[in-house]
Each structure stands twice: as structure tokens, then as C-alpha cells.
Amino acid sequence: MTTPSADGKRALAAAKSIFDGRVPPREMGAIMVTLEHAVATVLLAVMDGDAGKAAAMLNEGLAPGIEQRLAHHASRKGGAT
Incomplete structure (x- = not known):
């Protein structure tokens, strides 16, 4: 797989x-x-329990990646983001 x-x-x-x-x-x-x-x-x-690093990862890593996946999904479905 x-x-x-x-x-x-x-x-x-x-x-x-x-x-x-x-x-x-x-x-x-x-x-x-x-x-x-x-x-x-x-x-x-x-992030080994570090709340500051976890928040930074959410804002700088996770949120942009999710936005990118949603935009890709919308483009495949013919919708706009």
C-alpha cells in the first residue's frame, strides 16, 4: 500500500x-x-507536551495544509474556495 x-x-x-x-x-x-x-x-x-510548539504547528503547519487539501477537493469537484 x-x-x-x-x-x-x-x-x-x-x-x-x-x-x-x-x-x-x-x-x-x-x-x-x-x-x-x-x-x-x-x-x-x-510536540512532546509543549503547548507553544503545538500551537505553532497548528498555525504554521496544519492549518495551511488543511486549506490546501480543501482547495484541491473543491477544484476536483468544480467548486470554488
């Missing part, structure tokens, strides 16, 4: 776990709270 394929499968498994049977449009708030917890937990783990 290629790395992008493995990453995609991991992301899908994580999303399913975060949704945990909840309906995204109806239970968006609860799902987003769980996502916030998950992102904060992962950032703190990879």
Missing part, C-alpha cells in the same frame, strides 16, 4: 471514529468538539 493510500485509510478510520455514529449535519457541534480534542491531543503528543 502506498503512503498516500495508507494515509487516506487512516484519515477515514479517524473520521469514522470521531463521527462515532453521529450525523454530521445534525450533530456538527458535538463532532467538532471531538475533532478539537483529537487535534489538540495529537499536536501535544508530537
Whole structure:
């Protein structure tokens, strides 16, 4: 399995776990709270518990990467960002 394929499968498994049977449009708030917890937990783990470094990674690394993925998805679907 290629790395992008493995990453995609991991992301899908994580999303399913975060949704945990909840309906995204109806239970968006609860799902987003769980996502916030998950992102904060992962950032703190990879930054060895340093909250400052975790916040910097969120702002300088994670957010731009997510924006790029959303833009790519929109361009493939024919939508605008």
C-alpha cells in the first residue's frame, strides 16, 4: 500500500471514529468538539507536551495544509474556495 493510500485509510478510520455514529449535519457541534480534542491531543503528543510548539504547528503547519487539501477537493469537484 502506498503512503498516500495508507494515509487516506487512516484519515477515514479517524473520521469514522470521531463521527462515532453521529450525523454530521445534525450533530456538527458535538463532532467538532471531538475533532478539537483529537487535534489538540495529537499536536501535544508530537510536540512532546509543549503547548507553544503545538500551537505553532497548528498555525504554521496544519492549518495551511488543511486549506490546501480543501482547495484541491473543491477544484476536483468544480467548486470554488
